[in-house]
Amino acid sequence: MTTATTSAGRRRTGAGDVVLSVRDLHVTFPSEAGDVRAVRGLDFDLRAGETMAIVGESGSGKSVTSLAVMGLHPASAQITGSVRLHGEEILDRDDAAMSKLRGKAMSMVFQDPLSALTPVYTVGDQIVEAIQLHRPMPAAQAWKEAVELLDLVGIPNPQARVRSFPHEFSGGMRQRAMIAMAIANDPDVIIADEPTTALDVTIQAQVLEVLKRAQRETGAAVIMITHDLGVVAGMADRVTVMYAGRPVEQGSVDDIYYRPQMPYTIGLLGSVPRLDAAERQPLATVEGNPPSVVNLPPGCPFAPRCPLAEEQCWTTEPALVEHSGSLARRVTAGPDSEAATVAGHAAACHLADRVVRDGLRYTDIFPVAEHAWSALEQVPREQRQPVLQISGLKRHYPLMKGAVLRRRVGTVYAVDGIDLEVREGETLGLVGESGCGKSTTLMEVLNFLPPTDGTITVLGKNPAALRGRARKELRRDLQIVFQDPMASLDPRMTVFDLIAEPLKAHGWSKADTAARVEELMATVGLDPSHVNRYPGQFSGGQRQRIGIARALALKPKLLVLDEPVSALDVSIQAGVINLLDQLKAELGLSYLFVAHDLAVIRHIADRVAVMYLGSIVEHGDVDQVYDNPRHPYTQALLSAIPIPDPETERTRERILLRGELPSPADPPSGCKFRTRCPRKLALPESDQERCVTEPPPLLPVGTDHTSACHFNDTDRHVDVVA
Amino acid sequence: MSTNNPLELIDEMPTPTHGANAPTSKRLSRRQLVVRRFLRNKTAVLGLLVLVVMALLAVFGPLISAWDYRDVDRTAFLSEPDSRHPFGTTQSGVDMFALTLRGLSKSLVIGLAVAVISTGIAAVVGAFAAYFGGWFERIALWVIDLLLVVPSFLIIAIMMSADRSGTNQSGFDRFVSAAPQWIVLVVLLALFGWMLAARVVRSLSLSVKEREYVQAARFMGIPAPVIIVRHILPNISSLLIIDATLNVAAAILAETSLSFFGFGVKPPDTSLGVLLGVGARQATTFPWLFVPPAVTVVLLILAVNAVGDGLRDALDPTSGSGGRV
Known part of the structure; x- marks a missing residue:
């Protein structure tokens, strides 16, 4: 106990001195199947003011390392080796002694800010608790510090927001509050465990800035645990x-x-x-x-x-x-x-x-997949048949209130008038942050129900008007691959039954079904001898392949992909993307590819549509949009994405968006992006008025490139990517 | 990707243990897999064996018993078990072994049938209400709530004892007077026993319905009833099985209390419940009146539970006990 207080009381001596030193760390969990050796010999030194990234795929032991260093590991874990903070061994300390260090000398930022804050206390309460726990001081002073901390991490109007509850904060703001708590006691080491994984890219860019600022202010060493190589390139000095x-x-x-x-x-x-x-x-x-x-x-x-x-x-x-x-x-x-x-x-x-x-x-x-061009892609785009046409699609949800007498109090404008077209052999990428309406658009296409307004045409037919057999036949040509391969496969069915299900539904004979399933498993790179296994026995990438095989079973023409790789590890993700690329070329498929990862879209898509708050703000050929983005939102989005290249990351200029996505129940008048638009600020007053009153249409800015901004030509070219 | 790491995956079908070197690539239907996994669970197999033996005894019991349950041995009233009456006799001189067999056959049928029917109704009503929603769901919930507030015991008692010999018989009256009494009892017990389970099934189905694999099935063009049977019900089967096993015991008890008041199984016919009710009062003085039916009931319920557990594990691929050995 006394050593704990002295070591915590002793400040680091200066920048560049070793703060935390880990030697030969082993963490083992006993389990029925045998010992789980989660960490097997890790050494590193962390110097003051330095950021070290621990990179790895799921199960590589990176999170266990952070928990072991913090002493937050489960009691069953067996830990050997040495962890020294300011030269003092802390691995053998008991929980009470570690509690004196946690939050003071070492603090942690967790991945999920929703579950890391207690929902029944205000954010201020929780920060004040963190302060007073280690530094006894009058409540008024602690609250003053809490407000200062919230201000430091960039929460607008901290005087009022300090009394807010966690659910009143958005994800990005919660993560800022978590960072405020982490730096409340001027720690020597901050461990950030996937701090931005749950956030959208523009919010991620904001939070990473805050983390950098927090590190500058406190001079702390940061251990950054992540799987995102782009984030590492921008944040870290050293990498493990x-x-x-x-x-x-x-x-x-x-x-x-x-x-x-x-x-x-x-x-x-x-x-x-x-x-x-x-x-x-x-x-x-x-x-x-x-x-x-x-x-x-x-x-x-x-x-x-x-x-x-x-x-x-x-x-x-x-x-x-x-x-x-x-x-x-x-x-x-x-x-x-x-x-x-x-x-x-x-x-x-x-x-x-x-x-x-x-x-x-x-x-x-490594073997690299050569990109093959399908016969269809050789044909000029204008001569190919459209497989999906969406025009003026709107989907509004009523906002109801009251339990007995339900009345409509508003409307959620989930999708508010969009036009899209996918032609044969083409991949259309639909990107946007969470809540922009991209998933709603997908569901409108797949549900075969009449939308609030507008029309959806699949292969020349209006699905909402079809009944019975014709409807079922159209279903055959339109298939979906879901985001989470665990959730989209019935855990109680074997792989065979899963892949055979669409075939059975469309009346294939038993013999044909068996042959087709085998063929499909080979096509997507699964071992056909595994037909008796349950999806739970496969890894994430293999499960997604099962999902793809199922979607391909009926030889569809259009495949709708809802974030098909975002739940997968990087090395696995590449395999699935290559597979999708190859299948498209071999089978002449068309993809409607929804993703929030713009890099994946750039890799796989031919054309891209960027959505913001239910509308499309920029649309066109993927290279034109990425190389010459004209809408300020696209520019910000692209500049927010970390690139796995340290040199580029250091020299890049980030366009940081202010604030959060407005509620789709109460979208801003005129241009929906105007509340966060950096371009609008640079405009003269008279032009700004136009953004408030007049919604901008999609205006052509290139041969196959449109952008919904009144002032597309204000800045000719913004080099946001490199 | 084809090269799986065998360490990471629990090997579900270790080749050498099953059959004459059956290749792993041999495809098994879902039913075959479930049977195979069930058979690996020794307790469940034992339970099933006990149930089968009981069923055989119930059916063929009269053939091995020297006495009929209606026979009265005027030389032995309330006699202890001996060579003539292996389980002893009752106060009226009826052979206890014959009575237990007869009681077993009634209780087995009533217990299992009521459990299967009421859980079946609960599953169908709950899952369909959850899947379709809207008016169907509301009406189903009204019916459930209505049946929940109705005093079921009273209604069954009245229906069982009502005089149906009048001239203007309804269809139900004709059914009741024509069908054997135990069938009427089964129907009535099942009819009033499914509501709570249906509500639970509905709420579980609501969450399963939102899963992506149900959506995926819808987008494949699979009709709703098939989705419910193939995707929703198997994924809530743990609840259904627990419900069914509990219902067996509940039905036997319900029949007991009805019989106690003279509304259920009527003498000279008997059931385990009736025997227990009579025997319990004299359990300390004349234990042979109580022990045989009590042991039979306990065995029956243990066996049903064992089978239920085995079935649940066999249906659930994530349960280790179903697969690894």
Whole structure:
């Protein structure tokens, strides 16, 4: 207890000194199937003012590391090694002693700000509690500090908002409040566990700015845990890549991004779709799945997925060592060593020397899918048949109040007049932040019910007018792949039954069905001998492949994809995107692809429509829109997306949007984007008036490019991507 | 992707353990899989065996018993178990073994039939109400609420004992007087026993209905009844099975209390409930009147529960007990 207070009382001595030092950290959870070795030997030093990112896919042990350092791990976990804060061992402290450190010397920002704040207390109460817990002070002073903290993290009108409850805050504001709590006691170490994963990109950009500002103000060291390589490139000084519980590569952010040595890192970087890649650059396909950390076989855990794997990779696990290309120098220190571990760049790979010497890139190591153009895509767009036409589509939901006498108190303008067209062999990407109406649009297309206003035409027919057999036949040509492959597959059905279901519904014979299912499983890259398995026995990427196989079963013409890869890990995501690309070329499919990830859309789509608050603000050829965005919202959206390239990230100018998405029940008059528009601020008063009164139509700004802004030509060209 | 990591996935079908080197790629229908998983659960198989033996005893019992349940042995009133009467006799000289067999056959039929029918009604009404919503749901809920506030015991008692010999018989009257009494009892017990379960089924179905796989099925063009049977009901089967197993016990008890007041099974016919009711009063002095029906009821309910648990695990792919051994 006393040591805790002294160490917490002692301030860090200066920037660059080691604050937190972790040596040979092992975390093991006993389980029925065997020991789950979640972390297997992690070393790092964290210096004051430095940001270290821990990158890895789900199950790589990155979150467990943060919990173990904070002492928040479950009681069943067995932890060995050493964690020192200001040179004092904290791993063996009991919970009471750790509580003196948590929130004061070390604090944490969690992923889900909704569940991290207690809903029954005001945000102010919770910040004041965090302050008073470690620094006894009069309530009035603590409240004053709370207001200052909220102001620091950019919450507008903090005097009033401090008395708000968490549910009155939006997701981004909650995460700001979490950051305010984390920095309330001027901590030495802030651990941010996927702090922006649950947020939209424009909000993510705001929150990352706040996190940077918080770090500047407190001079704290930050451990950033994330799977998003773009965020890492913009935030981190140093990076630790984890795989199957072990660090497989450590180094400065530039070393990792520009000179990766471990094939896993190389594959990971190669499998991220790039926003700044003009032409279709094929993505690296890292085959297979991350191993389970129960009963790991000997050898390198990545060997089963590594195309370079040699004899020794299967027998001995490589140590984390520095590679110069010719000679490996062991730098990993033992658990007792005081020496700084990896000052430079180290990788745990037997073959890293070869990688360095030969300068291997992901295209040299991993199979890359060549993009094939279907016969349909050779035909000029104007000559192809439209498969989906949406004109003037509106979907309004009544807002009701009262339990007995229900009356209408308003309208939610979920989709408010949009026009879209998908032609044969084409992919239309529909992007926007959550709440912009993109999912509602999808459901309108799929529900076959008359919309509030406007028409939907699928393959030349109006689905709402069809009945019986004709309706069912149209269903055959229009299939969907859902976002969450776990939720979209009935857990009680075997893979065979799942894929065969649409076939049965459309009257295929037993023999034909069996043959078709086998064919489909092979098409999407699943082992046809797994027909008896339940979806729960597959990994996320495989489940999504089952979903795709099911959607393809009836040979549809139009596939609607609702965020099909957003629930998947990066290396798995690339495989699914490549598969979709290949299927489209082979089967002549058309896609309506809904996503919030603009980089994925750039990679896969031919044309793109950007939605904001139920309307389309920019629409056109994907390269034109991305290279020359004309609507201020598209510009902000593109500039908010982190690019996995540290150099670009450092030099990029971000357009930060103010505030949050207005409620679709009460959209702003005139131009819906005017409340957050950075362009409007630069306009003269008289022009601003026009934004308030007159809703802008989609105006042509290129050959196949329209933008809904009165002042499209105000700034000719904004280079937001690179 | 085709190379699965075998470590990550629980191997559902370990080849060597089943059949003569059956290849894993052999496709099994859902029913075959469920049967196979059920058979792996030893307790459930034992329970099923007990049920089968009981059913056989109920049907063929009179053949192995020396006495009929209507016979009166005037030489042995209230005698202890001996070689002539293995379970002893009652006060009126009826063989206890014959009575237990007769009671078992009645209670087995009433218990199982009521459970299956009332859970079936609950499943269908609850799931359809949830899936279709709107007016169908409202009417279903009205009927449920109405039946819940009706004193079911009184109604069954009145219906069972009403005089239906009048000249202007309704269809229901004709059914009641024509059908055997136990069928009427089963129908009435089932009719008043499904409402609470239906409400629970409805609320569970409401959440399952919103799942993406139900939407996916709709977008595939699968008709609503098929979606309900194939997707919604299996995913709430745990509740249905628990409900059904509880209903077996509840139906036997309900029949007991009805019989106690003379509305259920009427003498000389008997049921386990009737036997228990009579025997319980003399359990300490003449235990042979109480022990045989009590043991039978306990065995019956344990067996039903074991089968229910086994079925639940067999239907639920996430349960480890169904698959791993």
